[in-house]
Structures are given as C-alpha cells and as structure tokens.
C-alpha cells in the first residue's frame with residue numbers, strides 16, 4: 001500500500017494552534033494522510049506546555065516533535081516522560097527527561113519517528129545527530145522510519161538526508177520557519193525536504209511581531225517576543241511511501257494559507 005505521512009512545520013503560539021485545530025483534520029482528509037507528525041516547539045512562542053501538547057494531539061497529531069526550545073517551558077519535563085506521543089531531540093548530551101524516538105502502530109506497520117537536532121549555528125553541545133541516528137536505527141525494531149531533523153544549517157540538513165538515504169523513508173527539516181522548495185526523493189528512496197516552514201501568523205518574522213525582530217536588529221534593548229496577529233498559515237509536506245519497496249514515491253508541499 002501507499003502510506004501517506006503528513007509532516008507539519010513548527011506551530012507558533014495561539015495563532016498556530018488555532019489554525020491547526022481548525023484545519024488539520026480537513027488537510028488529513030484531503031491528502032488521505034495515515035499518520036501525522038507536528039513540530040510543537042513554539043506552541044508557547046518558545047517552548048510548549050502540557051496543555052498545549054494535548055491541544056495539538058487533539059487537533060489530530062499522532063506525534064509531536066520538538067527542538068531547541070524544548071526546555072523553555074520546564075513543566076513539559078514530566079509530560080515528556082509520561083506521554084509516548086511527544087518526542088524531544090534524541091541527541092541531548094546530558095540526562096534529560098523524555099525520549100527522542102517512538103514507535104507507533106499505523107495501518108499494521110510499526111512506524112518509528114526520530115527527532116534529532118543539528119549542531120551547526122544552533123547548539124554545539126549536543127551529541128552528534130548522525131551517530132545518534134545510527135544508534136537509534138540500529139537498536140529499534142520497526143518497519144518504517146521518519147525523521148524530524150531540527151536544524152539551522154541547510155548544509156547539515158542535506159547531509160543528514162544523504163546520510164540516512166535508504167535507511168529511513170523520509171527526513172524533513174524544521175526550525176527555520178521558512179518553507180523550502182527542495183522536496184525530492186534521494187537515490188536510495190528517502191524523501192527529503194530542507195524545511196517544512198511553520199504554522200502560525202503569516203504577516204510576521206518567523207511568527208513573531210516584525211517590530212520585535214526589527215528592534216533586535218536595530219540594536220534596541222532586549223524585549224519580550226510577542227506573537228504576530230492576523231491570518232495564519234499551516235506549512236506542511238506529504239510523504240507518500242510504498243510499503244512494499246519501502247521507498248518514498250512522492251514528496252509534495254500541502255500548505256494551507258488563509
């Protein structure tokens with residue numbers, strides 16, 4: 001069969017959660033998605049609370065992935081230990097709550113989801129995401145695997161796609177909040193895109209008020225970031241996987257813009 005996996009870019013703030021709650025089910029129907037992974041690291045702007053995680057799951061996510069803002073709301077720690085449907089980057093070097101890979105049942109298949117984070121221009125203290133991927137993929141028992149690689153540098157993301165080509169069914173990037181147009185199927189059958197984009201206010205700088213960002217770049221005093229207002233968008237990609245050949249056969253953007 002063809003298994004359709006929907007991957008949704010970083011949900012930013014109330015606006016992001018609102019459009020997700022209102023539009024995700026319809027998008028799942030339109031795309032005939034069997035399984036949905038949503039990056040939730042910006043549900044609080046920076047970080048995510050247990051209540052926001054529940055809301056994203058209720059909106060239709062099967063799994064929530066996170067990123068560099070995982071610990072901005074420390075109250076998520078216990079929830080990460082308790083709730084198997086939420087993952088944080090697997091390659092934190094220290095002892096931290098939660099897990100970086102989960103295995104879920106979908107259409108009779110064991111579907112693994114891995115959350116990894118890049119080091120280039122993001123967090124040099126992490127363990128190597130490449131070696132972490134090796135360890136998890138070698139130890140896990142699953143039929144199909146999908147990777148959210150939360151990273152800044154397109155070079156590191158591209159390298160991860162090629163590193164995992166043929167070993168997982170898809171690698172998508174998150175974190176930059178800017179959707180990329182490089183969706184492709186790598187030679188050994190792994191679907192890849194550098195960045196999904198974000199789910200949140202359209203008229204913004206990365207989901208936040210443009211004046212907050214301008215203030216920073218013009219040398220103003222540090223300022224609390226505020227979510228932008230107005231219409232939102234939902235950035236997402238659909239990866240279609242042939243479960244017999246285990247190759248990704250289609251990668252396409254399925255954004256919702258209001």
Ligand SMILES: [Fe+2]
Nearest residue numbers: 067068069175
């Ligand atoms: Fe991030």
Ligand SMILES: [Fe+2]
Nearest residue numbers: 010041042175
């Ligand atoms: Fe983000």
